[in-house]
Amino acid sequence: MDVRRTTVRDMRRSNRSVILTGIFRDGPLSRQELSIRTSLSAASVSNLVSELIAEGVVEEAGSVESEGGRPRVLLRVSPTFRYVVGAEVGETRVRVELFDLAMRVLARADHPIHSPTPAMVVKHVLAGLGAVLADAGVRPEQVLGLGVAAAGIVEGDAVVHAQTLGWDAVPLGQMLAEGTDIPIQVDNGANTLGQAEMWFGAGRGATDAVVALVGSGVGAALVADGSSYRGTRSSAGEWGHMTIAYGGRRCRCGADGCLEAYVGAEGVLGRYRELGGRGLSGDEEAAFVGLLDAVSTSEAAATVVTDTVGYLAAGFANLVNLVNPERIVLGGWAGLLLGERYLPLLREEVGKHALRQPYQQVSIVLCELGRDAVALGAATLPVLRLLRDGGVLPPRR
Amino acid sequence: MDVRRTTVRDMRRSNRSVILTGIFRDGPLSRQELSIRTSLSAASVSNLVSELIAEGVVEEAGSVESEGGRPRVLLRVSPTFRYVVGAEVGETRVRVELFDLAMRVLARADHPIHSPTPAMVVKHVLAGLGAVLADAGVRPEQVLGLGVAAAGIVEGDAVVHAQTLGWDAVPLGQMLAEGTDIPIQVDNGANTLGQAEMWFGAGRGATDAVVALVGSGVGAALVADGSSYRGTRSSAGEWGHMTIAYGGRRCRCGADGCLEAYVGAEGVLGRYRELGGRGLSGDEEAAFVGLLDAVSTSEAAATVVTDTVGYLAAGFANLVNLVNPERIVLGGWAGLLLGERYLPLLREEVGKHALRQPYQQVSIVLCELGRDAVALGAATLPVLRLLRDGGVLPPRR
DNA sequence: GCGGCTTAATTCACAACTTGGAGGAAGGCG
DNA sequence: CGCCTTCCTCCAAGTTGTGAATTAAGCCGC
Numbered sequence: 001m002d003v004r005r006t007t008v009r010d011m012r013r014s015n016r017s018v019i020l021t022g023i024f025r026d027g028p029l030s031r032q033e034l035s036i037r038t039s040l041s042a043a044s045v046s047n048l049v050s051e052l053i054a055e056g057v058v059e060e061a062g063s064v065e066s067e068g069g070r071p072r073v074l075l076r077v078s079p080t081f082r083y084v085v086g087a088e089v090g091e092t093r094v095r096v097e098l099f100d101l102a103m104r105v106l107a108r109a110d111h112p113i114h115s116p117t118p119a120m121v122v123k124h125v126l127a128g129l130g131a132v133l134a135d136a137g138v139r140p141e142q143v144l145g146l147g148v149a150a151a152g153i154v155e156g157d158a159v160v161h162a163q164t165l166g167w168d169a170v171p172l173g174q175m176l177a178e179g180t181d182i183p184i185q186v187d188n189g190a191n192t193l194g195q196a197e198m199w200f201g202a203g204r205g206a207t208d209a210v211v212a213l214v215g216s217g218v219g220a221a222l223v224a225d226g227s228s229y230r231g232t233r234s235s236a237g238e239w240g241h242m243t244i245a246y247g248g249r250r251c252r253c254g255a256d257g258c259l260e261a262y263v264g265a266e267g268v269l270g271r272y273r274e275l276g277g278r279g280l281s282g283d284e285e286a287a288f289v290g291l292l293d294a295v296s297t298s299e300a301a302a303t304v305v306t307d308t309v310g311y312l313a314a315g316f317a318n319l320v321n322l323v324n325p326e327r328i329v330l331g332g333w334a335g336l337l338l339g340e341r342y343l344p345l346l347r348e349e350v351g352k353h354a355l356r357q358p359y360q361q362v363s364i365v366l367c368e369l370g371r372d373a374v375a376l377g378a379a380t381l382p383v384l385r386l387l388r389d390g391g392v393l394p395p396r397r
Numbered sequence: 398m399d400v401r402r403t404t405v406r407d408m409r410r411s412n413r414s415v416i417l418t419g420i421f422r423d424g425p426l427s428r429q430e431l432s433i434r435t436s437l438s439a440a441s442v443s444n445l446v447s448e449l450i451a452e453g454v455v456e457e458a459g460s461v462e463s464e465g466g467r468p469r470v471l472l473r474v475s476p477t478f479r480y481v482v483g484a485e486v487g488e489t490r491v492r493v494e495l496f497d498l499a500m501r502v503l504a505r506a507d508h509p510i511h512s513p514t515p516a517m518v519v520k521h522v523l524a525g526l527g528a529v530l531a532d533a534g535v536r537p538e539q540v541l542g543l544g545v546a547a548a549g550i551v552e553g554d555a556v557v558h559a560q561t562l563g564w565d566a567v568p569l570g571q572m573l574a575e576g577t578d579i580p581i582q583v584d585n586g587a588n589t590l591g592q593a594e595m596w597f598g599a600g601r602g603a604t605d606a607v608v609a610l611v612g613s614g615v616g617a618a619l620v621a622d623g624s625s626y627r628g629t630r631s632s633a634g635e636w637g638h639m640t641i642a643y644g645g646r647r648c649r650c651g652a653d654g655c656l657e658a659y660v661g662a663e664g665v666l667g668r669y670r671e672l673g674g675r676g677l678s679g680d681e682e683a684a685f686v687g688l689l690d691a692v693s694t695s696e697a698a699a700t701v702v703t704d705t706v707g708y709l710a711a712g713f714a715n716l717v718n719l720v721n722p723e724r725i726v727l728g729g730w731a732g733l734l735l736g737e738r739y740l741p742l743l744r745e746e747v748g749k750h751a752l753r754q755p756y757q758q759v760s761i762v763l764c765e766l767g768r769d770a771v772a773l774g775a776a777t778l779p780v781l782r783l784l785r786d787g788g789v790l791p792p793r794r
Numbered sequence: 795g796c797g798g799c800t801t802a803a804t805t806c807a808c809a810a811c812t813t814g815g816a817g818g819a820a821g822g823c824g
Numbered sequence: 825c826g827c828c829t830t831c832c833t834c835c836a837a838g839t840t841g842t843g844a845a846t847t848a849a850g851c852c853g854c
Contacts, residue, residue, distance in 0.1 A: 005437045006403075006411040008812060008839050014403040015841085032802070040402040041842050046803055063849095069801025070849040153754050161754050208629045222719075224626065231721025232605045235755050238718040243711040243750050245643040246659075255750050257711075262643075314640040314654075321635040322619075322719070324628025353640050353652050357550050357558050358632050404841060405810050412812085429831070438813050443833055460820095466830025467820040 012048075015040060016390030019048050020057065023075050024101075024387055025199075028061050030072035049075060056081050057391040077101050082144035082386075082393075085132065085182070086379030087125045088189065089150045091164065094121060096128030097375040098136050101144075101383065103200070105376075107135035118160075118170045126179040145183040145382025145394065148172065149192040149374045153235045158186035163253065164217075183394045185381040191228055191237065192377030193331065193369075194221025199380060201368035202329045209327040210319050211367070212239065214312070214335030216284060217252075218260040222323065240264065244314055262311040265334040268304060275300040288334055292341060309342045313349030320354040320362050331367030339366045409445075412437060413787025416445050417454065420472050421498075421784055422596075425458050427469035446472060453478050454788040474498050479541035479783075479790075482529065482579070483776030484522045485586065486547045488561065491518060493525030494772040495533050498541075498780065500597070502773075504532035515557075515567045523576040542580040542779025542791065545569065546589040546771045550632045555583035560650065561614075580791045582778040587634065588625060589774030590728065590766075591618025596777060598765035599726045606724040607716050608764070609636065611709070611732030613681055614649075615657040619720065637661065641711055659708040662731040665701060672697040685731055689738060706739045710746030717751040717759050728764030736763045 018038050023029055029037075035045045052058040059078040063071040079102040088095040092114065098107040109128035113120060125148065133140060150172060152162025158173020173186045187195075194211030197203045203211060203223070211221040218240030222229040230236050240260035241253050248257035249267065261267040265288045269280065272291055277300035280287040294301035316328055330339045330346075339346065347364050354362075369376070385394060415435050420426055426434075432442045449455040456475040460468040476499040485492040489511065495504040506525035510517060522545065530537065547569060549559025555570020570583045584592075591608035594600045600608060600620070608618040615637030619626040627633050637657035638650050645654035646664065658664040662685045666677065669688055674697035677684040691698035709732075713725055727736045727743075736743065744761050751759075766773070782791060 005415060005435050005441075005812090006408045008405070008408065008810095008841095011403045011405065011408050011811090012840065018402060030802085038402050042803070043805085043843075044402075044841050046805095047841085050804090065850095067801090068799070068851045070803075070851095072802065153752070155754065224621065229621065231755070232723040233721065233755075233758055235752075235758075236719065236721040238721075238752055238755065241718050241752055242715045243641055246641055246645070246708060246711055248643070253752060255714075311643060314643055317652075318639045318715070321638050322633065324630065324633040324635075326629040355550070355632075355635055355638055355650060357552065358628070358630075358635065361630055361632075402841085405812095405839090406841095408811065408840095427831085439832070440814075440834085441812055443831095444812085447833085462821095464830090465822045465828070467822095467832075469831065 013390045013392070015044065016048055016052065016392075017388055019045065020052060020077070020391045021387045023058060024077045024383070028074035028076045030064065030074055032072050034075070052391055055391060079104070083136075083138050083142050084144050084379040084382045085129055085146045086192075086375035086377070086381075087128065087146060087148045088192075088374040088378060089116075089121050089125065089148060090189070090374070091115075091151055094124040094128060095375050096125060096132055097379065098132035098138065099376070099379045103376065103379070103383075106138070107132035109135075116165065118167060118172060118175060122172070122175045122179065125176060129180065129182070140180065140182055143182050144386060145185060146176070146180070147192065147378035147381035148176065148184065148186045149189040149378040150186055151189050153238070154186050154188045154191075155233050155235055158184065160186065181396055183382065183396065185385070187378065187381060188219070188221075188237070189374050190219035191221045192381070193371070193374045194223065194329075194377065195228060195380050195384075196369055196373040196377030197329050197331065197367055198223055200376070201373070202365045203327060206325075206327040208323070208325045209329060210239075210323060210325045211329045211331060212316070212319075212335065213332035214263055214265075214330070214338065215332040215371075216265045216334070218264045218315075218332075220319070223325075224323070239315065239319065242315065242318060244311060244318070259311065259315045263308055263315060268308050268334070271307070272300060272304045275304060277301055277304065285333060288337060292337060305338075305342075309338065309346050310349050312338070313346055314353045316346070316350045316364065317353030317359075320350065320358045324358045325362055328362060328364045329367055330364065331369075331371075333371060336366060410787045410789070412441065413445055413449065413789075414785055416442065417449065417474070417788045418784045420455060421474045421780075425471035425473045427461060427471055429469050431472075449788055452788065476501070480533075480535050480539050481541050481776040481779045482526055482543045483589075483772035483774070483778075484525065484543060484545045485589075485771040485775060486513075486518050486522065486545060487586070487771075488548055491521040491525060492772050493522060493529055494776065495529035495535065496773070496776045500773065500776070500780075503535070504529035506532075513562065515564060515569060515572060519569070519572045519576065522573060526577065526579070537577065537579055540579045541783060542582060543573070543577070544589065544775035544778035545573065545581065545583045546586040546775040547583055548586050550635070551583050551585045551588075552630050552632055555581065557583065578793055580779065580793065582782070584775065584778060585616070585618075585634070586771050587616030588618045589778070590768070590771045591620065591726075591774065592625060592777050592781075593766055593770040593774030594726050594728065594764055595620055597773070598770070599762045600724065603722075603724040605720070605722045606726060607636075607720060607722045608726045608728060609713070609716075609732065610729035611660055611662075611727070611735065612729040612768075613662045613731070615661045615712075615729075617716070620722075621720075636712065636716065639712065639715060641708060641715070656708065656712045660705055660712060665705050665731070668704070669697060669701045672701060674698060674701065682730060685734060689734060702735075702739075706735065706743050707746050709735065710743055711750045713743070713747045713761065714750030714756075717747065717755045721755045722759055725759055725761045726764055727761065728766075728768070730768055733763060 061076045079100040096109045109131040160170045207226045209223045220239035244259045245257040249261040251258035251261040280290045458473045476497040491508045493506045506528040508521045557567045604623045606620045617636035641656045642654040646658040648655035648658040677687045
């Protein structure tokens with residue numbers, strides 16, 4: 001247990017962080033409002049804000065009309081103070097996006113990949129980084145950081161384990177750092193999408209929430225008390241491989257009865273075929289849509305889909321009982337397809353598996369951002385750090 | 398989101414807390430050691446300690462022999478500064494225990510109950526409180542607080558929901574407060590036992606852990622980053638009602654396939670009977686021991702027990718995947734009976750259901766404290782608050 | 795157009811805090 | 825008994841948030 005002291009310096013950093021976070025998260029705000037919502041004195045707010053303005057982190061942005069008094073000056077984080085880059089490393093593409101601090105996309109670079117090696121990924125991410133910077137005319141020194149969303153388990157300082165890609169203990173962060181001076185942070189793709197959803201999507205305002213992603217596979221991001229929960233060595237949130245049907249279907253992770261084997265699109269389509277269902281064509285996504293459309297005509301399809309909702313509900317109920325979130329956000333392409341059609345049924349089914357008390361406290365909603373938000377979420381990682389540090393820039397080599 | 402300021406006052410409270418916590422948790426310590434482990438300057442340690450001594454919270458306790466210099470003076474929390482009371486409200490008894498701040502039992506009062514009403518429980522807890530105080534000659538003003546461990550879900554400020562007792566939204570804390578001026582805190586029994594185990598038992602030193610309790614029912618206490626995790630409205634940790642066998646056995650909570658229905662003693666004995674097993678007599682506990690002893694002679698018993706270990710392992714694996722703890726502590730009377738015999742098998746089975754990465758990071762161990770530690774854990778609640786507040790006493794009416 | 799009014803932001807003296815260094819305290823050792 | 829080592833405490837200095845007083849900025853009525 002490393003209990004640590006608090007110094008007068010920590011106090012200032014903490015208050016700078018509180019103010020900067022307030023300005024960033026809740027749009028342009030006046031010093032007055034900041035003073036009220038942080039319960040800092042007007043004097044301190046003024047003091048801290050003028051420091052932040054002097055450093056260029058914050059800027060004034062017009063003022064609000066008054067009713068006879070001096071108008072309040074609005075403050076915002078200077079969008080061009082620094083820029084952030086988010087990279088999505090998926091199983092089929094590498095996407096790199098450049099954002100300003102208002103989180104607007106300034107440039108984008110995509111590159112398709114297939115069964116990529118770590119070296120290839122590093123190459124494409126660095127190439128994309130160079131491309132977006134050149135595209136938008138931003139210098140590397142102006143970039144606050146590069147956030148990378150990787151498929152798989154991310155451990156400690158950017159070591160990636162991805163069974164589906166055959167990656168084992170790949171030091172992705174370190175490898176990338178050899179090609180650039182920009183500070184790098186790596187996280188799991190589900191977590192970054194969850195982070196995006198918490199900041200800009202359906203998770204706004206919640207402090208204890210779960211963002212569940214259902215696609216070909218299944219994952220979840222846990223948010224406890226306002227910040228992402230990572231466990232001992234940051235590999236928490238592997239919701240997809242929760243055993244939900246003891247002794248059931250074999251999952252691609254090797255275990256039996258995982259949630260993913262029943263709710264992930266691959267598992268769902270597999271079950272349909274096992275029940276003798278046919279007639280689905282195209283890629284996985286098209287097939288999944290086809291399955292949902294076949295519900296009214298095919299007995300097998302109806303059974304599989306209803307079951308899927310039930311299994312998903314049980315998975316949600318387990319989260320509700322164990323974590324007692326105030327909100328569950330359902331996303332991922334398959335999750336959205338299911339949710340659009342079956343959200344009421346899903347809610348009802350969750351009630352059958354969850355305890356009454358925590359069930360009454362949770363609301364289940366759909367993601368608001370598309371799956372393109374993975375890179376956006378990755379880009380929030382450096383921003384999160386900036387806010388936590390009260391606007392103090394991370395050191396560079 | 399109520400982000401809050403930090404003032405110079407918070408700083409001092411925080412540092413007092415750090416020092417007091419250090420002294421309490423890690424035995425007698427010298428100012429020197431405190432200075433090093435907290436990285437506070439020697440001057441500040443001296444300053445804060447002398448304040449704590451003046452207030453009577455801390456006292457000097459001998460000194461360590463030196464090798465030619467001034468000997469270090471050891472400091473400890475004054476055991477008689479205040480006293481704490483822990484109450485265990487079980488389904489069959491009310492136990493009240495009085496502790497000093499060294500957490501030694503000074504007096505105990507037991508009272509058997511059967512299907513108790515809230516009013517009865519309140520009566521017995523207050524009677525027990527009076528009894529232990531009289532017994533040890535402690536005045537009410539000397540009591541720091543009363544911690545109550547209740548069976549069921551405890552929500553917010555001591556509102557208890559206990560389906561098995563038929564309690565719904567019982568304001569236990571408030572009811573008790575009408576009978577005494579002593580500050581009251583109420584928590585779930587599994588949580589308090591978990592707390593005891595984290596401080597004084599098998600959980601020592603861990604920051605991310607789960608204490609799992611398997612008795613007639615099944616529960617768990619989640620500890621994240623050194624402190625108990627409670628969720629939105631403090632009803633997290635209902636591990637027992639996690640769906641683990643979709644569409645399986647009916648649980649007493651009304652849902653199907655709960656872990657408790659397969660791993661709780663009641664469920665295990667039920668399964669044995671369903672398989673045609675017979676010959677178990679006595680109360681639940683005796684029957685459970687009988688079942689375990691019958692493994693070598695009865696096919697049904699062997700099947701049930703092996704299955705139980707498997708189900709329990711799946712339940713653990715779900716925790717491992719989702720929460721990524723560094724330690725899982727297995728307790729509860731049935732859990733200990735199982736664990737004593739099958740811990741290696743259990744560990745192995747967990748490996749079959751959990752992902753490799755988080756599995757390698759978790760150690761699974763048995764509780765070190767008996768189930769009598771429920772009241773001890775409850776008594777830690779006021780102590781925890783004292784430590785958090787840096788030795789500042791809670792207000793009294 | 796100008797004083798009066800209202801509200802926002804800043805300035806300033808102050809109190810609370812940690813810190814590093816100087817000095818005092820307490821014991822061992824020759 | 826004096827010297828040395830180590831622990832502890834006191835003191836001046838440097839930071840920081842706060843409340844009261846002050847200044848700034850716009851509106852309104854005449």
